[in-house]
Amino acid sequence: MNTKLSYDIIGLTLFAGVILFGVPALFSYDGFELNTFSRYLSLAIVSMALALSWGTTGLLNLGQAATFGMGSYAMAMHLKLKASGDGLPDFMGWNNVETLPLIWGPFQSLTFTLLAGLLIPAAVGGLIAIFMFRARIAGVFVAIITLAFLVAFQLLVIEQQGLTGGQNGLTGLAQLVLFGWKIDIYSVSFYYMVGGCLMAALIFGLYLTHSKFGLVLRAIREDAERTRYFGYNVANYQTVIFCISAGLAGWAGMLYALVLEFASPTYMSVSFSLAIVIWCAVGGRESVLAAAVGAILVNLAEGRLSDVFVEGWHMILGVMFLVVVMFMPRGIYGLLVDAGRALRRKPASTKEALPFDTPLNPKQES
């Protein structure tokens, strides 16, 4: 077993210990306190999903919030239908919608909803990926295309009031009944359910990064062109990781809609997408575990500090982000790696802190 893998396993075990035992004990198993933490854990999933596409493969997806939002709407649509009984969801009446729109129908089914919250975002991510990567779009252009998609998608959701509840989103949701278990989001068991999802996502993410697949992704990040000459279909690899990342984001969105008990177009806003990038960058974009920790730490800080500095929090966030991008591009993870290396070996060989951008692909024709 190589050392990287053993460090990741140790890290994951520590993290699992803190999340599954430490945090509940700290809050003396109080469901209301743990509910706030469930929110952080669901956000950790979307942050680790971004680490897969951005940190590992070098594809900065600024539209991560769009697929996150899709997941949250899938869940909210199901719960809205449950809350409306045999009638139409209330907001549809206000918008003069008289029959249930076709795409709402299947969300009566829980199985369909769970699958849709995972697979629709994955499919959308995959389509965007095929569209971009077949043409060998790379670098900043990936960021711009995904950002433009996000803005367009959010506008569309707000515009289609009769379908989506528009600016207000979907509120007044029922409690989720998961195969006979009525979920109380202020219970300890709900916290463990979200925690379990996060652990599963992390184990999956770590598996990916330690497989040959993950290695090829890192090779693509560094030099996509070179990787093609070894016979790898780079566009397919990029598409698959985009799909996986989008699917995980959708899953996180479903949990988030459960925790907050509503779905809102603000989940698909540019600033939410930026927030995901910030968490991932602060924790460390190269490691799925670090990205998850980053999401929890930043949100914890936000929860504590935004009470003290109501107005100034966004300022603090902006400054923090700028400092991380400029001076510690590998995030907290990078600091730990460097510290570990300095402890283990002669401090001379610190040829590190390389930037992780893919250079603009010069071959943009075709």
Next chain:
Amino acid sequence: MSQLQVRDLQVTFGGLRAVDGMDFDVAQGEILCLLGPNGAGKSTTLDLICGKTQPTGGSIRFQDTEISRMLEFQRARLGIGRKFQVPSVYKELTVAENLSVARSMKPGIWHALTHPAIRRSSKMQDILDLVGLQDKMGEPAGNLSHGETQWLEIAMLIAQDSRLILMDEPTAGMTIQETERTARIFRSLSANHTLIVVEHDMSFVRTVADRIIVMNQGSKLAEGTIQEIEANEAVKTAYLGH
């Protein structure tokens, strides 16, 4: 039957005919050297064979398959490997990881998803021994010296195990000893691989080349063994300008 057949190959860059009607064959197990002054179209010829550049005309057949319209990765899967003039290894990956990426007999996603990033194998150990990097397995390639980087890329090509290997100036920046060692490796490679080598170092070419093609202004000026080339009047004129 020749392994690679190039017929009337042409490419134009904004009016400049970089390669203009190249015709040649390469036999299985042969080492072919491309010589010629700067700008003669040697590297471009390699680019056309590996798919970096699309030809504007002509045909390239590899093992009886027309490849001139294929994408790079498809050609690589058929068995064409390429070493670039500037050593291009993955600097952020370790030596072992670089070799693992290069070992790409099964480049599909499913295989990659179900196998670990690095698998120790005796073959990998043999390759590392051959190029003398066995102690640097866990070192990021960015920490290697220039010579070691060249070796690593050669090791990667051996690991890739392509039937046809295209080498662009493999000995650039090497010492005399290193060049000799490279020549020995190339000779041993030719048992199972076909090589097309662009090189300026004439002593290296003398040692390794089975056959030489001299290019000038995008087309073939002369072809033959080293003795035939050295006796060729047209080559002397092109090189010495008489």
Next chain:
Amino acid sequence: MDVVFNQAFAGLSIASILLIIALGLAIIYGTMGVINLAHGEFVMLGAYATWALQTYAGLGVVTALPLVFVAVAAVGWIIEKVIVQRLYTRPLDTILATWGIGIILQQAVRLGVGADSRFVSGPHWLSGNIEIGALVMSNYRLFVIAFSIMVLGATWLLMTRTEFGMKLRAVIQNRGISECYGIEAKNVYSVTFAYGAGLAGIAGALITPLFSTIPTMGTGLVVDAFLVVIVGGLGSLMGTAAAALLIGEVTALFSIVINDTLGRIAVLAGIILLIRFRPRGLFPSDIRH
């Protein structure tokens, strides 16, 4: 038909503002490859500077223009020196860093001035309209259109007829060689970034009488301006001008046919398709390889 003419005129005045914003963005992107996501906040700073000059010093919008240009250019110059300059080798990170700068500027204004809308009155001597049949053209909008053409001309002269422009084009083509000939690429970059920021500031000043001034006003504008840059193609001033006209008009006329939101969605879809199929824009120049 009257509606179409009036919308076309409105489109022209939108286009002229977009042009000034996009020129700055295009110069910065064309020169150093930096996608400046803080550009919208430079527009916002220009607007607030104009508001402050009118409220506290009693200056009119037009009189304030040179002061606003200098002030926002100075902010841009400092940001380039302190932050952007460190990130030239990391293009993806410049996107993130300029985004961060944008947030900080926005929050700074919100904390310093407040989140309420501010209003700036247009110059008296430009109040009133010119009417041709049913077409009503406000004098102020006509002034904005004329002014944007002047800015375009001045930028063109700066690029092609001055020593600075010569150095700039040299650096764009090959930074290494230019430095060998004694051109300080760093300084060229700083000045370029400052000039681009100053242009954004001017645009911000010009829109104050037309729109209300709020801290988030730049966010939407930067998307449109970026679209103009992409459509216009890199390194081509005339391409940028043509693209601004095209997008201003398309946006204005779209909003008659379908509603504003769907118009914007169509515009964004346009960006995506264009990057995919014509990454060098509709009017590419041959300067940059």
